[in-house]
Amino acid sequence: MILFIKLLLAHLLGDFIWQPNSWVKDKEARKYKSIYLYFHILLHAILAAVLVGEIKFIPYAILIAITHGSVDLIKLNYQKPNTKRTWFVLDQIAHILILIAIVLLYNGESINFLWFNNQFWILIIGILFITKPTSIFIKTIISIWNPESQNSHNDNSLATAGNYIGILERLFVFCFILTGHFEAIGFLLAAKSIFRFGDLKEAKERKLTEYVLIGTLISFGTAIITGLLVQALLLQLV
Incomplete structure (x- = not known):
């Protein structure tokens, strides 16, 4: 279970905390031609490998990055202004399912959400989730x-x-x-x-x-x- 928690933390960091809005806008505009898409994919590979901290997990970290990039490309190519919310939800569900599959593929352990062995990871996940991810x-x-208020352009916010x-x-x-x-x-x-x-x-x-x-x-x-x-x-x- 701790493996899933670390991978989920890597996902939150890579997809929300350390992904600037400028990257998102450039990816939406340029799609597969955006250099930031590949920065984003590389960041997920590095985060997964570093947080798990095992040499033998590196190929799985690369697999996570590749599948993450593939899912993002599908979303970028098919989402429309009026379907962004739907694609956002589907995108996140797909990423989480991929992480679960990686955990099962890596060590064959079932995921028990009622038992953890590290309070630190639970707190970190909770704190990170209610920051930028929840804002999004x-x-x-x-x-x-x-x-939009008539005075919205004249406020001092x-x-x-x-x-x-x-x-x-x-x-x-x-x-x-x-x-x-x-x-x-x-x-x-x-x-x-x-x-x-x-x-x-x-x-x-x-x-x-x-x-x-x-x-x-x-x-x-x-x-x-x-x-x-x-x-x-x-x-x-x-």
Whole structure:
């Protein structure tokens, strides 16, 4: 099982944390001609090999990289602006299934999600998941709506501030769950509501209010579920 956790960590690092948006845009524009596609494939091979840390796993790391690149190419060639969300989900499912297949191919072990032997890897996966990966998931889910305000081009909002606020709030919620301070989540949600109330009142747009509310609930919900899941898995070790 620890092999799957390491490979999943490599996937999160390679596909989300260490893949700049400029790489994604270039791949979507140039597809197989994009140099960043091959950088991306190489990064996955290196991450898988380094995190597993076994010489004999190198051929499997190369196999992961090749299959990852193949899946990405299929998505890049067939996705359309109105099907990006569907292809994003299918792409991630395919990558996870490939990792499971590699684990079974490498050592023949079955994957038991109820028992782990390393708390560190569980925490790392949980923390990484609620940062940039969750931000991308939320953005993908709510991209079906576009509540552009008439004053959106004249606001004084910091660039990407909303993204970092979301990540920080999820990290706080995650820590509150693991430390058993559930009441602090309510205070955090209330504090955010107070700060947001002024902006939404000034905007005077119901669509924007609903858009922000949906994003906030998904963000908090994801952090709570992730925290509870990590907590449950950690308790299996006690």
